[in-house]
Amino acid sequence: MIRMLLRVLGHQYAQPVRRTVALMTATAVVEGLSYALLVPVLRALFGSSPGDARPWLIAFGAAVAVYAVLRYVSDLSGFRVGTTLLRGMYHRLGDHLARLPIGWYSAGRVGEVSVMAGRGLLQAMSVIAHLLAPFISACVTPLTIVAVMLAFDGRLGLAALVAAPIVAAIQIWTGRSTAAVDAESAERGREATGRVIEYLQAQPVLRAGGRSVERFGLLDDSLREVQRASRRSTLSVLPGVVGLTLTVQAMFTVLLVLGAYLALGGSLGAAEVLAILVLAARCADPLLSLAEMGGKLRGARSELARLDTVLRTDPLPEPREPIQPVRHDVEFESVAFQHGDRTVMRDVSLSVPAGQRLAVVGPSGAGKSTLLQLLARFYDVDAGAVRLGGVDVRAISTEALMARLAIVFQDVYLFDGTIEENVRLGRPDAGEAEVRAAATAARLDEVIERLPGGWAANVGEGGALLSGGERQRVSIARALLKDAPVVLLDEVTSALDPVNEAAVHEGIERLMAGRTVVMVAHRMRTVQRADRVVFLDGGRIVEEGGHDELLRRGGRYAAFWEISMAPAAK
Structure with a gap:
């Protein structure tokens, strides 16, 4: 023993x-x-x-x-x-x-x-x-x-x-x-x-x-x-x-x-x-x-x-001699990934030049969120390679990779503490002026003003004392404070009311400005702002191109767009 x-x-x-x-x-x-x-x-x-x-x-x-x-x-x-x-x-x-x-x-x-x-x-x-x-x-x-x-x-x-x-x-x-x-x-x-x-x-x-x-x-x-x-x-x-x-x-x-x-x-x-x-x-x-x-x-x-x-249990292996990427472009080359007995992605290849925005759309279970998780190296691919700045993410140390990524998920988890403590998770050594500026850019200052205690207000376990939109604003402020060159967005507005959606969109626009962005979106208003759109289904890229170009083709993306916009037309 x-x-x-x-x-x-x-x-x-x-x-x-x-x-x-x-x-x-x-x-x-x-x-x-x-x-x-x-x-x-x-x-x-x-x-x-x-x-x-x-x-x-x-x-x-x-x-x-x-x-x-x-x-x-x-x-x-x-x-x-x-x-x-x-x-x-x-x-x-x-x-x-x-x-x-x-x-x-x-x-x-x-x-x-x-x-x-x-x-x-x-x-x-x-x-x-x-x-x-x-x-x-x-x-x-x-x-x-x-x-x-x-x-x-x-x-x-x-x-x-x-x-x-x-x-x-x-x-x-x-x-x-x-x-x-x-x-x-x-x-x-x-x-x-x-x-x-x-x-x-x-x-x-x-x-x-x-x-x-x-x-x-x-x-x-x-x-x-x-x-x-x-x-x-x-x-x-x-x-x-x-x-x-x-x-x-x-x-x-x-x-x-x-x-x-x-x-x-x-x-x-x-x-x-x-x-x-x-x-x-x-x-x-x-x-x-x-x-x-x-x-x-x-x-x-x-x-x-x-x-x-x-x-x-084997963790994701760290590279013996890590490489520091100097660029901020993203590339998927012939990527295949299997989760359990299910093949989630197969032969996926795409690239996002530095400073451009890629929107990923498709039906549920198509592999959209998995695409972001592979880029963040939450999993390792089974075949192919995911690269950041031309460097395979497996050759980048976890610390260096995470320093280059700002991630905003649909389901935001906040730790039981104050709003300021949760925002500072993005960059703990940030100055007070930087924290306040990030909050303002995310329109979190509006939330802070109406909360008893302001910055010192406790958010509860998991952020239970805040609404979904308020939690998203904290998450965006955290990502803005981190100031990473690559931004990953996972359906961040799919469950928000119109008021919070408008506020979050404004914060997201400020977050995306000048950065390489890969975003999974259900709301088509977000997709229209992308430089390029990829339509995923069954773990494969079915269509890709610009928003207007894909609509003119009249393919899967156009049908998806028509269905998505139908409720708005009513």
Whole structure:
């Protein structure tokens, strides 16, 4: 388990972990040796001259004092290392998640990542701080005591030693027999978390449908599965717990009977028998705790295994020798891309000269948004190449690529903070005048003036306290502040009311001025401003050319234009 822990964390943490394990092991050995000093103490007390016990009592007290110091130091080291590991693990997991392809984040990942980043990570990292010391003590201290028994009386020591492989076999068997059940419990827990999130997000739909007082069947079913899995997990552990308890009690009984037999036969004194039984009792307590600790360690190991699986997922590779593009033109050359079993794009070739605007239109599912995502390298193409400034985006570092792109999505996500903090995400080091200028250009200043608190107004989680149009203005102000040479727009006005649409269009025009633009649009008013139009369908370019030219051809684009403009004509 330590090897897996170090693999998950990274080898930079190996030294402090090994030092902590060594301290905990030394503490457990000293604890066992301190109990061993009870043998001469009891022998002297029950012998002919009890005063001879004084030096052994002093030695016993000194050993206990050394044990107490070592225990304090090892526990403190465990807590410090555990805290450091937890902080490092959060950073490592966050950095890794940020580098994974967007396609990795399927719907089922929401519950999985939520559990993993919360309870799962705490459970896995608690091993060092809370579980490792008692586990090492439960294993090493009894073995030390058995070694003392062997040195004191080989017959009693061998009798105690027989229990060691039995206890180990029970622990291994219990771990294997519960592995599948534990995995099922974890899976059901992730599903339930996903359903809870879904239930919360579905509240507007449920209430609009008049079902606000009804129970959510999917969530109820998921919680019942969690209950069943928990019951199966508990039942699967019971044989191991009972078996371990019976083994420990049987070992103690054998030592009692053997000690009594040897004492009655005269080959062992009563004081020695009493001392051996005291040592055996000290063996029993930590061994019995192995059952409880074993369950916790198996849970932590399962979480570590899941973390390891995520961290082993290959992120988008970074170039060894990144190239910095000097131009800002965009090119797709024979691009093919497959998402799962579905081919999303096939043999797509197009180019956008620097400073020009390309509009991408087509029916839903044609691959329009995928085109932008490939340019932003949210995915890597399966064939062909996507180039920015003549450089394959795979040869540009992620940081350099993102610095050259300003992206405005249809669904804007704002972080729970102030408006100013969300705008400054575009360029955190921007001056106050630059932030204010970007807000004015995006007509965000109108929103700020009517909000209580102005710039300091909180937008809520996901921007829930703002309307859709207001969130779009924040997003445009953020993109304006970034001042990137290439702008990607993904249907930014498709769901806005006329007032907000006009304001957003004005901000978009300022954002696009003098920049290379690739925009996905449903509103034809936006398409008319483009230098060139590409019509996508089924992942292929069906038509391309200027707006007026495509209308004169009377092809797919003209039919799409006619359908799109029909509601406006009415």
